[in-house]
Amino acid sequence: xxxxxxxxxxxxxxxxxxxxxxxxxxxxxxxxxxxxxxxxxxxxxxxxxxxxxxxxxxxxxxxxxxxxxxxxxxxxxxxxxxxxxxxxxxxxxxxxxxxxxxxxxxxxxxxxx
Numbered sequence: 001x002x003x004x005x006x007x008x009x010x011x012x013x014x015x016x017x018x019x020x021x022x023x024x025x026x027x028x029x030x031x032x033x034x035x036x037x038x039x040x041x042x043x044x045x046x047x048x049x050x051x052x053x054x055x056x057x058x059x060x061x062x063x064x065x066x067x068x069x070x071x072x073x074x075x076x077x078x079x080x081x082x083x084x085x086x087x088x089x090x091x092x093x094x095x096x097x098x099x100x101x102x103x104x105x106x107x108x109x110x111x112x113x
Contacts, residue, residue: 002063003094004036004070004082005112007046010055013096021087022059033071036061036082039112046099046107056099056107065092 008016009025016022024034037045042058050056063070069086099107 003112004038004061004063005042006034006036006059006061006088007042007050007099008057008059008096010057010098013057013059016088016090020090022090022093023087033083033085034088036063036070036084038082041079041081042112043107043109046109050107052101052105054101057096058099058109059088059096060094060112061088061092062094065089 008022012025013022022034023029028034035045035049046056063082066084066088070082070084072080073083075081097110099109102108
């Protein structure tokens with residue numbers, strides 16, 4: 001099993017629990033895909049794109065359940081990042097954990113696989 005990670009707004013994630021699918025943030029929808037990261041990329045992604053944002057939830061997702069809608073594409077510094085072209089089914093999410101801000105304004109991450 002390959003695990004990938006997504007930063008979701010708490011309210012959007014709660015809505016996904018009611019509907020069964022997560023549609024992403026406005027920036028995901030405007031880009032045409034949901035942004036994901038590997039365990040080695042997610043901390044830097046949060047610092048670059050979500051710095052200081054409260055009320056975030058870290059989603060751990062089983063990439064194997066996403067099928068052909070998941071594509072690995074070149075992004076920052078030539079690294080491959082997972083992008084999901086479609087909605088995220090809630091049943092592909094292994095866990096969701098709050099991502100609190102520390103005193104320095106950086107997010108505090110749980111241990112990652």
